[in-house]
Amino acid sequence: MSELLHLPLEALHVELGAKMVPFAGYSMPVQYGLGVMKEHLHTRAAAGLFDVSHMGQVILRGADYQAVAQAFEALVPVDVAGLGLNRQRYGYFTNQAGGIEDDLMLANRGDHLFVVINAACKDADIALMRAGLPAGVTLEVIEDRALLALQGPLAEDVLAGLNPAVRAMRFMDVADLDLAGATCWVSRSGYTGEDGYEISVPADAAEDLARALLSDERVEAIGLGARDSLRLEAGLCLYGHDIDAHTSPIEVGLGWAIQKVRRTGGARAGGFPGAARILSELDGKAPRARVGLLPEGRAPMREGVELFTTAEGGHPIGRVTSGGFGPTVGAPVAMGLVARDHATVGTQLYGEVRGKRLPVTVVTLPFTPANFKR
Amino acid sequence: MKFTEDHEWLRIEGDLVVVGITEHASTQLGDVVFVELPEVGTMVAAGDEIVVIESVKAASDIAAPLDGEIVEINEAIVDEPSKVNADPLGEAWFFKMKVDDLSLLDQFMDEDEYKDLVD
Numbered sequence: 001m002s003e004l005l006h007l008p009l010e011a012l013h014v015e016l017g018a019k020m021v022p023f024a025g026y027s028m029p030v031q032y033g034l035g036v037m038k039e040h041l042h043t044r045a046a047a048g049l050f051d052v053s054h055m056g057q058v059i060l061r062g063a064d065y066q067a068v069a070q071a072f073e074a075l076v077p078v079d080v081a082g083l084g085l086n087r088q089r090y091g092y093f094t095n096q097a098g099g100i101e102d103d104l105m106l107a108n109r110g111d112h113l114f115v116v117i118n119a120a121c122k123d124a125d126i127a128l129m130r131a132g133l134p135a136g137v138t139l140e141v142i143e144d145r146a147l148l149a150l151q152g153p154l155a156e157d158v159l160a161g162l163n164p165a166v167r168a169m170r171f172m173d174v175a176d177l178d179l180a181g182a183t184c185w186v187s188r189s190g191y192t193g194e195d196g197y198e199i200s201v202p203a204d205a206a207e208d209l210a211r212a213l214l215s216d217e218r219v220e221a222i223g224l225g226a227r228d229s230l231r232l233e234a235g236l237c238l239y240g241h242d243i244d245a246h247t248s249p250i251e252v253g254l255g256w257a258i259q260k261v262r263r264t265g266g267a268r269a270g271g272f273p274g275a276a277r278i279l280s281e282l283d284g285k286a287p288r289a290r291v292g293l294l295p296e297g298r299a300p301m302r303e304g305v306e307l308f309t310t311a312e313g314g315h316p317i318g319r320v321t322s323g324g325f326g327p328t329v330g331a332p333v334a335m336g337l338v339a340r341d342h343a344t345v346g347t348q349l350y351g352e353v354r355g356k357r358l359p360v361t362v363v364t365l366p367f368t369p370a371n372f373k374r
Numbered sequence: 375m376k377f378t379e380d381h382e383w384l385r386i387e388g389d390l391v392v393v394g395i396t397e398h399a400s401t402q403l404g405d406v407v408f409v410e411l412p413e414v415g416t417m418v419a420a421g422d423e424i425v426v427i428e429s430v431k432a433a434s435d436i437a438a439p440l441d442g443e444i445v446e447i448n449e450a451i452v453d454e455p456s457k458v459n460a461d462p463l464g465e466a467w468f469f470k471m472k473v474d475d476l477s478l479l480d481q482f483m484d485e486d487e488y489k490d491l492v493d
Contacts (some may be wrong), residue, residue: 038405
């Protein structure tokens, strides 16, 4: 095991009373004094500040944006070339088997493509991009910027106090904005199901910006624990759990991220790893489906719990891929991957927890409605 | 009051031993969202995992501190698991058990020894 990596805001987290834990090789705040439950509820009610500096930030340059975008489309099933200027889009790297190598955000920044990738996949993603992109495209890993997320219904009001221009941004808009004296790359996005912003800030200005945001009484520092329960209630996938190298994007319900132009019959159909499987599954042929799961009792059903159709006997027809307690729902919530025949909303299944089959119902995702400013 | 290395507290009440978890344990667990208690009348052996506690973070077990019989359980913490965080040493006791010999409690730590363990 290599040594734990430390990020620019570590001292601030410790000062704020964070419990630091190793995560994807980084020392990260899992919770602060409020605890996971209150941090979660605060984010849904007001505004939460998350340090997500462990995520990878990459800039790709070529002759122009179109050159980079078209090259990048060999790695992802997403319409990159058609992405508008200063717009961001969700996507994922696929593999030859039609599985997902990582999920990501990409943005058209005019003269370059900006990509944000998961911490745990960073090295593999960079290798994948270096191997899969032509010599004319250069890849710059951004090591000198932190990444903050301000999430929640009051995020706009809070951030507008530092720069009113953030109010004009729509969901998935990207802009360079001055915040607390530093030029930041701001996107109106996040991964909590709430309105909010992700802010790439120069490392040496990150603490000033974080303190400026935290000095607003509507803002609390929020750890990775609540980040996980927030994204679970929002029905958002976590790489390595709900999605991985063996799950196709279609069976996990991420087909919406494949725009028409990349689908069969589109002007730039296919041309990404695993296209044959992925495009054929778009016709409703995926053998499994990701579903929302609402346990009937109070016992959380966590990742790995096997799912059955009957209270006794039989073979598992799926498993929980993310599960825990949903503070906003006020009850346990989970997502799972099940055989397609058992994926209909309202289907009663059983999850085996500590040797007991507990009833659980297939429900629509998300558990909490998205609150984006579209 | 006595304390175990598993962060349980033990209190004598008449001829029974009342068992709960310490403030330290409840803080470490985080927000408790689910508690499963043994049935009244269960005969348990020291070390048997008889309680399941789930917090927002993870599931953990609590072991019987001694051999004996479970004679009473605290349904209030099943109905409202957050009591375990709110008042771990008082209202949120877990179960009461009958043991052969109350002097068996002498093997456990007193408050000072327990404080040394967790500090």
